Amino acid sequence: MRKLSQAFIYLSLIMPTLSHAAGVQIGRTRIIYNAEKKEISLPLVNKDNALPWLIQSWTDTGDETTRGPFIVTPPLFRLDAQKEQSLRIAWNGSSLPEDRESLFYMNIRTIPATAKEDSDKNMLRLIYKTRLKLFWRPSGLKGTPGDTCKNLHFRQEKSDVIVINDGAFYSVFDGLQFGNTPLPKADMVAPFSRIAVPLPAKAPGTQISWRCITDYGNASEKYTSTLIQG
Template identity: 50%
Template structure:
């Protein structure tokens, strides 16, 4: 029984340590999104190991969003060791395939950080941290500017729903969306040429919309406000 208790305590300590490390002392992914311009040969994603002593095995791949289908990109290197206090970067190359040329496409980059296992470490739980960020493939010659796309969103409401239409050729990723005083935290993004329907509480009768978007660099745009 005492051995079991010590084992549980040891697991709990290591679990907490690696959860904390993923935010401060482990692998830091240098961007929250990657923009792949079609007229360039590749894009890059910087990585840093902020740990003072622990190396990590880094495994990376790109998928379509269904977590099953790989996207038409190759990540180099797909698997490598990143030592403590070292920096590196992933190179992302487009392998070809049928992608729309009149609008952006979105994929997801997965970066899996596998911690090293010290010698003579028995009964220890090692957490594998997976970071998933968006990759936007941007064809050349699209109309308009990506940083203006969020300003062009069209809003209407009917039967307790807010309808958001995106007439641009770019994805718009929300930083936040408010209808009156109601903040909607689960509204993520609206596709180019697409629409998004947001359910409104019955008590919300406001016709004032306020929103902000996340730009190419991961920052928040200036808030926009509109009266329906």
Template identity: 35%
Template sequence: MTQRFHQVLSSLLFTFSLSAQAGSGGISLGQTRVIFSSADKAQTLTVSNSGQQAYLVQARVQNGLDDTTPAPFIVTPPLFSLQGDSRQLLRLLPQGATLPTDQESLFYLSISAIPAQAEPVTAANRLSVGVRFVIKLFYRPQGLALPADNTPCLLTFKREAHGVRAINPTGYFQTLGMLAVDGHTVALDQQPAMVPPHSSITLAVDGPVNKVAWQTLTDYGGLSQSCQQTGSASTETTP
């Protein structure tokens, strides 16, 4: 069945990659990210079909957006039929891999769906629209120095020749949801906005950098408290 799914998927004329919030053809996910604590035995995620069309769905965890090698998590069921106006609960299970204990690890949950065919059709007559969701799975070890909610304002920013560098001294992945430099909003949809643990990224910004304001994405996909930096100090500005 899995081989047949790959054959059908590879013959699709149209395939869309979507966020979990952008349902298509009635298919949607119950959350925008998965946080997997090292103490968890499993995590769950709901796939819903609000339309009438049945879909064949495949779910898997991969190491990167373009790296489809097996990740240290499995999804059950990995392949299933989702009828119209129904839901399927997925379980994500760890596979016992040794992962860093001083910082988060990042994986990607990929969920692909194609319309189910009532009868066999030839490739020449097939005009199916596939949908694909890719959301982040964060593996979070216990014992990190601070709770995740306390870390957004620990980011610091430094002017560089080609922009501003965001520096993350924490063990968490910090994804910028809003960034403003000297009152001007920085477009984050066309450049990397996630700062890995104990690392940094450079964002394209023109002009001087005197005051930086930002918010990061929370575990639930919302925005954190507002933070700002004037000069070399960063502070929390809202609860």
């Protein structure tokens, strides 16, 4: 029988956008927790043909330290080769805003087992850590995530583009461009808030275009707008 070994030096890799970590495949790239649900599930599949993996899971508030208001079960378990198991995620009842989405992060650490015949060898093994966005979505919010993305406003102030979100949902960019120039530092904008994105020096044009990532993890349609000055 193969066993999990502690006799190795492990290297931790953070892979926030991947839907799998080596032999373990994670069922989605983002998690939407609708408030009316008692719990939601996240399927995990061990694609390894022979070895089990150890799975550890928890949520945080975004600082990678403070635990989020969710109970994840099982928090630590062994997933055998070619087997599937779902994590169950349940809100713990803590007070959260009712007029907008809240963002947390789901952490999944996967540790590969070591074959018995390799247990005495000096080997470098990898620990994979995947972080998924977890959106807490209250009931009865006005509009949709698609509407929020479509209705973003853009204004230029000096050397920045100010992105304004008047909606109740997060907008996470799949891409943002000023003319033909990508703005790679654009990540996301929270509900009822704004962010400043640096403009490249002497970038020509007045058109801004963008796509957002949908609930299903793919890109929305492309939207365009004229950048308002000042």
